[in-house]
Amino acid sequence: MEEGKAVSQSVQESAAAYRVIQEQFGAAVSAFDANETMPFFEVVATGRWVEIALFMRDHAKLKFNSMACLTGADYPAENKVGIICNFESLALLGHKVAVKLKCDRTGGSLPSLSCLWHTANWHEREVFDLFGITFTGHPDLRRILCPDDWEGHPLLKDYKVQQSYHGIKVPY
């Protein structure tokens, strides 16, 4: 945030929502990053993710009934991969917040949210497909965009495309 610029209302709302979560879960969540473009916090205790998400969905002051987006990201410098979730209280309270989670780059896994939001099912399949993060508790974790027998996960920064696929030359 630049000095002298007022914090916008939507960021204030997100910060208020964060405080409710932080009161309940304490050290399980990181400090709040109140930037203007996408205010977020990180869930440090990834094992409690489903519990935190359920709280976010059902608490009377939060009511994040819609998961607008769930996507992955690669952080090779930290040797981590992660997900970014954008939540919104659609047609209820109107506030938004983004949540980040990180896990190990090789063999990392995170709890699945498909038990709380139907939409998480396909989003998590996509992240699994493109980043290789496995989601524990996901009912149907298969690749969704790439073919089932594709090698590697394309959105990782060090991804090398395979030489041939069923006898067809891949790189051009």
Next chain:
Amino acid sequence: MQELDTVGQGSVRVTRKSDKLVILEKDLATEQMVLAMGPQHPSTHGVLKLECLTDGEVITEAIPCLGYLHRCFEKCCENVDYPAIVPYTDRLDYLSGMNSEFAYAMAVEKLLDLEIPRRVEFIRVLVAELNRIASHLVAIGTYGIDLGAFTPFLFCFRDREIILGLLEWASGARMLYNYIWIGGLANDVPTDFSKRVREFVNYFRPKTVELQNLLTGNEIFLKRTYGIGIMPAEVAINYGWSGPMLRGSGVKWDLRRNDPYSIYPELDFNVAVPDGKNSVIGDCLSRHLVRALEMEESLKIIEQCLDKMPSSEGFNSRSAIPKRIRPKAGEVYSRAENPRGELGFYIESDGKSTKPVRCKARSSCFVNLSAMKDLSKGQLIPDLVAIIGSIDIVLGEVDR
């Protein structure tokens, strides 16, 4: 009839002989059949494959298989500069390229904290709304074809052609425009553009009524869509639905109104939701009606844009475009109301490179389609066609 009571599980085949039911066969096994619909099937609107498990005519499960058009748009984005991504966004939802460009340009402008000239904003909304009408015309026309009505399709494409002509005049391309750039536009609109658009609006307004009567006055069309594929509002939200799909379920939610961007707060228009008089809230017919009503709202917006647009005197459409686009480190999640729902862009910048570290397109069709499994359960096979048509998917955006 007593004999029937003794019958156990499974189906029976009976006949009537001198007022008595006689069982010919009992305990008939009903075998599940796998029916693969697509990827080359006209009613899947592109290369979508549905693996249907059917019990007779009834679908027990329909599993969508995607990826036939996957080209990893997001990986492409990591390898090109910010302005070079604009043409890629056209190819996401190729029926509404202007809207996709608009959404992407806004996301990067938020990262850059750019101020956009007012006339640019008006032109952007103008072309985006024109494109929305063109896109809905395809949706409505092809939906008619899915359900056996060929005429509306021809009417729709006749009128869509005029819009494509207008957009071609402004941008030089019919579908893949590369017109809305980060911070501005490729060019100003031609001199007589406003006049021609106004002519189109006057021409098209009665046509929306005609088109409406052609479909919703058609008994077959109503029978095929009324009460089919009902999605309750809460489940729709849980599925992350947006756009006409969500409004079809009765949720009055439009990003142009509820999370306003650009000049939409200054414009007067209604958020179209079905009133439940002619359709069951959340069924295929509701979703169709929302699209039909939205075209009229778009006409309203276009007229207001024409009235309020600042003059072109001393206007340079590229004046606010930065020489070198290198946003400061940070992330943005920005979204816009596209004809098919919420198109969101998540962009991460490291502050050093002129290329994004990560650029994700949250596709509305992808999310809307994910409800297919629940929507199709227990429906008849012909109804499945009605349901897919009402979702109005563009595979370019689903598969990215």
